[in-house]
Amino acid sequence: MNRETTIGTPAIEDENYERDRKRRRLALIVGIILVIGALLAAFYLMGGEEETGPAGAQGASSNRQAPSVTVIVPGNTEIGRTIVTSGTLAARRDQSVGISGQGGRVTRVLVEAGDWVRQGQLLASIERDVQVQQAAQQRASIAAAQADAALAKNELERAQQLVERGFVSQADIDRRQATYDAAVARVEVARAQLRQTQASIGLLDIRAPTSGLILERNIEVGQVVGGGTPNAFRMARGGEMEMRAVLSQEDLANVSVGMPATIIPTGTDREFVGQIWQVSPVIDPQSRQGEVRIAIPYDSAIRPGGFAEARIGAGATTAPLLPQSAVLADANGNYVYIVTENDTVARRDVTIGTVDDRGVTIASGITGGERIVSRAGAFLTEGRAVTPVVEPAASEMPGAAAETDEEAEVR
Incomplete structure (x- = not known):
């Protein structure tokens, strides 16, 4: 167990x-x-x-590929047309004062460059001793001719008294009449010679042809000058000045006599109000340009030969007005970016009209109904998708504005 x-x-x-x-x-x-x-x-x-990470990154990338940009629909604005050009200052009527007599040695010069003179005022004198002696000789010749004429007259009168008594023939009377007439003619010849000499003496005085401003003095005392010397002095008639501006054929078609202009001489900020008084009737076939002459009141700051800028008020025009930041340029010219119906960027070439503090006037290339990228266009590429944010066009357009956060993302 x-x-x-x-x-x-x-x-x-x-x-x-x-x-x-x-x-x-x-x-x-x-x-x-x-x-x-x-x-x-x-x-x-x-x-x-x-899987979620790449999808999220793709979504973020998609969001970054379609940045928000500010666009403007400019419409059409009535703009005062201003043509800006440049040119040279000159006397409106530049007069050369020369020597019309025989010439000789300069004895007096009475004016300097910058002096105002009146019409007929003596500017300079040339030596005249020879001409004075010729005049004295001719006065003596006149006296002699007058004496001969008086004698011939007396003889003629006596002969006329004797012819009634038959002592002197009619032929003798005719001879004595001819002698008297010849003596009277010689008196007139001598007087004409004297007047000619006096006139030549007068030409030895250089006088102002009109009232005005002396621009240049080209002779000095003691200088020997010849007859016909053209530029002893230069003067501006009445002191009137002008600016000679060169315009293109297109701009020339938009100006006319009487239009106002503002002149700004180079080297100064002063402005002078002028008025167009002449428009060239022809166009230079080489440059396709023509000259416009603008009258300017006298002022010491207006110096002939200087350079100046002119702003010509040429009426009003209706055109799109864009901020300066919207207009871009490259080797092919000026252009803007427009946003298409598919919200993608497209380039549009434009022609610029005028540029001022208000903005840029577009002469051609757009109608004013397009959506124009107003800022940050330099960082865009054609065909890129964007999210447009419309900016009101009714307000005044600044020349440059700060970028939005979305526009900064474009860069």
Whole structure:
């Protein structure tokens, strides 16, 4: 009995050991399954994040590819047309005062450059001793001719008294009449010679042909000048000045006599109000330009030969007006960017009219109904998608405005 009990105990222990081993194996398998599940869950989570990341980046990239830009629909504005040009200052009537006599040595010069003179005023004198002696000789010749004429007259009168008594023939009377007539003629010849000499003496005085301003003095005392010397003096008639501006054929068609102009001489900030008094009737076939002459009242700051800028008020025109920041330029010329119906950027070449503080007038290239990129256009490329933000066009357009945050993103 005791033997049986001793023999059965190891069998029970083996059974318990086997049961515990199965339980541990099951726990291990469950643990492995749980670990694998956790790994799979982590893998799927990480995979989802990776998929979400590129999609999010693509969305952000898409947002960056379509930045917001400010656009303006300019319409058409009535703008005062101003033609800006440059040219030279000159005397409106530049007169050369020369020597019309025989010439000689200059004895007196009575004026300087910058002096105002009146018509007929003596400017300079030339030596005249020879002419004075000739005049004295001719006066003596006149006296001698008058004496001969008086004698011939007396003889004629006596002969006429004797012819009635028959002492003198009619032929003798005719001879005496001819002698008297010849003596009278010689008197007239001598007088004419004297007047000629006096006139030549008068030509040795250089006088102002009109009232005006002396611009140049080209002779000095003691200088020997010849007859016909053309430029002893230069003067501006009445002191009247002008600006001679050169305009293109297109601009020339928009100006006319009487239009006002503002003249600004180079080197000064002073402005002078002038008026167009002559428009060239011809166009230079080489340059396709013509000259406009603008009358300017006298002022010491207006110096003939100087350079100046002119702003000519040439009426009004209707055209699109853009801020200066909207107009770009490259080697192909001026252009703007417009936003199409598909919200993409397109280049449009334009021709500039005038440029001033208000903005840039567009002469051709747009109608005014387009959506024009007003700022940051230099950072765009043609065909790029944008989000347009319309800016009101009724207000005055500044020449340059600060960029928005969205426009800064374009760069």
